Amino acid sequence: MRDIVDISIVGAGPAGATAALVVGQTECRSLLIDEQRQAGGQVWRAKDRSILSAPATPESRSGDNLRERLAASGVSQMTDTRVWQIERQGEHWVIHTLRNGTAGRLYSRAVILATGAREEAQPVRGWTTPGVIGLAGATALFKQSIRLPGRASVVAGTGPLVFFVASEIRRLGGTVAAVVTPNTRADWLARLPSMMARPDLLWRGGRWVADLMLASVPIYWGHAVKSVSGDDRVIGVTLCRLATDGTPLPGDIGIAADSVCLGGGLAPSIEAAQLAGVAVRYRPDLGGWVSEAESDGSTAREGLFLAGDSCGIRGAVAAELHGQIVARTALRHIGQASASDPALERAYRRASRFGEAMTALSVLRADPIGLATPDTVVCRCESLTRRAIEDEIESGAVSSNAVKSGQRAGMGPCGGKYCQSSVARLIALQENRALSEIAPPTPRPPIRPVPVSALAGDFDYGDLPMPKPAPL
Ligand SMILES: Cc1cc2nc3c(=O)[nH]c(=O)nc-3n(C[C@H](O)[C@H](O)[C@H](O)COP(=O)(O)OP(=O)(O)OC[C@H]3O[C@@H](n4cnc5c(N)ncnc54)[C@H](O)[C@@H]3O)c2cc1C
Structure with missing residues (x-):
C-alpha cells in the first residue's frame, strides 16, 4: 500500500521551513524535503561541521534558530534529497526524488513548492x-x-x-x-x-x-x-x-x-512549478519569469501551492512570512480548519514592499548581453559562444526551444540555468521582439541531474525480457 503524505514541502529555506512549522502544529502528516544537508535555504545556509565554532552572524543565528525550532517540532525532514520530477497521478501528486544515489517516489495530497531563486x-x-x-x-x-x-x-x-x-x-x-x-x-x-x-x-x-x-x-x-x-x-x-x-x-x-x-541578479526557480503544470508570466519587477500564483500561494493546479522567492523575488523576510500564509492555504485545502491571519498578511505586504525595492535595484540596468562579444561563451556547459547562438537564430531558430534543440543550449548539467536568459535576450535583440515574448524552454524532467543507474536499479541481463527479432 502506498504511503500518502498530506502536505509535502519542497525547499527548506525561510519560506518552506516556516510553512513546515505551521503544518507541523496540526495533526496532518507532512514532509519537508531539501537537497541541502540541513534546512536554512540560501540565506540561512548551515555551517559545515568543520567551522561550527566560527563567530555567529545574523544569518547563522537565524538559521540555527530555525533548525532548532524544526527539530523541536518533530516535523519530518528528508534532506540531501533532490526532487527531479513532479507529476499528478489521479488524486495525488507524485514527487520523484533522488537520495544517496537511489531514486524514490512520494505520494502527497498537497504540495508546497518553496524552491527559492537562482543566480543569473x-x-x-x-x-x-x-x-x-x-x-x-x-x-x-x-x-x-x-x-x-x-x-x-x-x-x-x-x-x-x-x-x-x-x-x-x-x-x-x-x-x-x-x-x-x-x-x-x-x-x-x-x-x-x-x-x-x-x-x-x-x-x-x-x-x-x-x-x-x-x-x-x-x-x-x-x-x-x-x-x-x-x-x-x-x-x-x-x-x-x-x-x-x-x-x-x-x-x-x-x-x-x-x-x-x-x-x-536573481531569478525565481520556476522549473518545478512548470513541470507541475503551472503557467509562467514575465515580471521583470519580480526577477523575470515567475510562476502564476495568488498571494495566498494557490495556483491553477489543484493541491499545488507556491511560497517564497519561487513565485517572485521578495527576499528572506517576506519569504518567511509568505511560508506561514501559504501553509494555512494548503491546510484549508486538505480540510483542516486554519483561519487566515490579517496581521500576518499586513506584515507580509510590508516586507514585500522592501523586498521588491531591492529586486528593482537588482535588475540589471544594462542589458547584460550587450557586454558579451561574439566570442564570449554564453552556454558554458556546451561551450557555445554568442556567435554560435546568433547563427542558430539567424537560421530560423527564433524560440528558446528551437535554440535548445538546434545547439543543445540548456541541455547540459545546469539545465539552462546559466544560459537561458542570455539566449532569450539574443533572440529578442536579433528578432526585435520584447523579452516577454521569448518564453523559457518547455520544462522537461529531470530538473536535477539523475544517474541512469538510479532509475534502472539492480538487474541481471539474463532476466531482461528480450523481444524476438522481427520477421524479415
Ligand atoms: C546562491 C544564492 C545566495 C543567496 N544569498 C543570500 C544572502 O546571503 N542574503 C540574502 O538576503 N539573500 C540571499 N539570497 C536570496 C535568498 O535566497 C532569498 O531571498 C531567500 O532565501 C528566499 O527564501 P526561500 O525560502 O524562498 O528560498 P531559498 O532560501 O532559496 O530556499 C529554497 C530551498 O529549496 C531547495 N530546493 C530548490 N530546488 C530543489 C529541488 N529540486 N530539490 C530539492 N530541494 C530544492 C534549495 O536547496 C533551498 O534550500 C541568495 C540567493 C541565491 C540564489
Whole structure:
C-alpha cells in the first residue's frame, strides 16, 4: 500500500521551513524535503561541521534558530534529497526524488513548492575563467565553509548583495580590490521611501557601504565588468562606465585582482512549478519569469501551492512570512480548519514592499548581453559562444526551444540555468521582439541531474525480457 503524505514541502529555506512549522502544529502528516544537508535555504545556509565554532552572524543565528525550532517540532525532514520530477497521478501528486544515489517516489495530497531563486549569470569575455564565481554563490562559500574567493577580489553586481559580499570578504580577512555596480547613487535614493518599510535592514546595508568607504575601497557606481583577463586564472578585470540607458561608454578601466564575484541578479526557480503544470508570466519587477500564483500561494493546479522567492523575488523576510500564509492555504485545502491571519498578511505586504525595492535595484540596468562579444561563451556547459547562438537564430531558430534543440543550449548539467536568459535576450535583440515574448524552454524532467543507474536499479541481463527479432 502506498504511503500518502498530506502536505509535502519542497525547499527548506525561510519560506518552506516556516510553512513546515505551521503544518507541523496540526495533526496532518507532512514532509519537508531539501537537497541541502540541513534546512536554512540560501540565506540561512548551515555551517559545515568543520567551522561550527566560527563567530555567529545574523544569518547563522537565524538559521540555527530555525533548525532548532524544526527539530523541536518533530516535523519530518528528508534532506540531501533532490526532487527531479513532479507529476499528478489521479488524486495525488507524485514527487520523484533522488537520495544517496537511489531514486524514490512520494505520494502527497498537497504540495508546497518553496524552491527559492537562482543566480543569473552575466556573460562577459572571460567569465568562465577559474577564479570567477557568482556573487550570490560567494555567500554560500562564506556561510558554509568560511572560504574566500581569492586574495584580492573584484565584487561586481547589483542591489544590496554586492555590498554584503564585499563587506563579508573584508570581515573574513580578504581584500576587496573594487566594488563595481551598475546601480547609481540616484537609483538607491529613488528606492529610499520603500526601504523605510524596514529601517533595521536599511541601517545594516548603510553600515556595509560605510565600512567599505572608510576602508577606502573604490566603489564604481554606474559601472559594469566588461571582461575578465587571465588564461588559466584571473589576473584582472576591465570595467566600463554605463550610460543612463545602460549601454557601455568608451573609456576602459583596468583593475588587478585574482578573483571576481560576478552577479547578474536573481531569478525565481520556476522549473518545478512548470513541470507541475503551472503557467509562467514575465515580471521583470519580480526577477523575470515567475510562476502564476495568488498571494495566498494557490495556483491553477489543484493541491499545488507556491511560497517564497519561487513565485517572485521578495527576499528572506517576506519569504518567511509568505511560508506561514501559504501553509494555512494548503491546510484549508486538505480540510483542516486554519483561519487566515490579517496581521500576518499586513506584515507580509510590508516586507514585500522592501523586498521588491531591492529586486528593482537588482535588475540589471544594462542589458547584460550587450557586454558579451561574439566570442564570449554564453552556454558554458556546451561551450557555445554568442556567435554560435546568433547563427542558430539567424537560421530560423527564433524560440528558446528551437535554440535548445538546434545547439543543445540548456541541455547540459545546469539545465539552462546559466544560459537561458542570455539566449532569450539574443533572440529578442536579433528578432526585435520584447523579452516577454521569448518564453523559457518547455520544462522537461529531470530538473536535477539523475544517474541512469538510479532509475534502472539492480538487474541481471539474463532476466531482461528480450523481444524476438522481427520477421524479415
Ligand atoms: C546562491 C544564492 C545566495 C543567496 N544569498 C543570500 C544572502 O546571503 N542574503 C540574502 O538576503 N539573500 C540571499 N539570497 C536570496 C535568498 O535566497 C532569498 O531571498 C531567500 O532565501 C528566499 O527564501 P526561500 O525560502 O524562498 O528560498 P531559498 O532560501 O532559496 O530556499 C529554497 C530551498 O529549496 C531547495 N530546493 C530548490 N530546488 C530543489 C529541488 N529540486 N530539490 C530539492 N530541494 C530544492 C534549495 O536547496 C533551498 O534550500 C541568495 C540567493 C541565491 C540564489
